[in-house]
Amino acid sequence: MATKATSAKKAPAAPAPRVAAAKKAAAASDGRADTAKAPDAADIDAPVRPADRNQPLVQPILNQQRDAVAPLQKFGTVAQRLPIGLSEQVRQESVTMLNQLLADTITLRDMYKKHHWQVVGPTFYQLHLLYDKHYEEQSELVDTIAERIQILGGVAVAMAADVAELTSIPRPPKDREEAPVQVSRLLEAHQIMLKNCHDFAKRADDSGDDGTNDLVVSDVMRTNEMQVWFVSEHVVNTPLAKAE
């Protein structure tokens, strides 16, 4: 058999000096001696030794979250890291406002995706596409707001459970709802966001945080107002075929 004969000829390559040295260095650096036992096969957390001991051990250091002593920075605090000409008090106030806007924007973004999936009826196609467009726009806002929080030295809220605790937008049911109900929910959420935007923009202006004021007005407020327009027109009761 030609294949067998060919493979039989292939003897394992002799260990290259460079590879052997790397293996030795890796073992020395983490305190493991060459006499270390092979890990139990059932222990998925144990370092995995290559079958060929001439191979260097290249293994990620896993599960470091278990022994983490303290976070780098607590949520709700601000650190003076970047020289952006704003006092800690101003940055703290802006970070608190922006985290509220962030939690509400994440919630609204996700509500758009829920409705994108669940919409039914004769306006299905239009709303399906419109909801997804607005989802993408809200997604961009999420990133813009979160990065502004980090620039100010704060910690951006991120995970769904934390967002749910913080948001001021009422939680919609898991159920599928009629299109006009979806639209009404979205408009209520936009209104909550926009009221906050007016308040936060004024406070940021008063405190001298022009960057936050600009973000709230130019990005968050303008985007939400535009979306309110597009969504609202779907619940205007107009004749479809014959003028009344």
Ligand SMILES: [Fe+2]
């Ligand atoms: Fe989709």
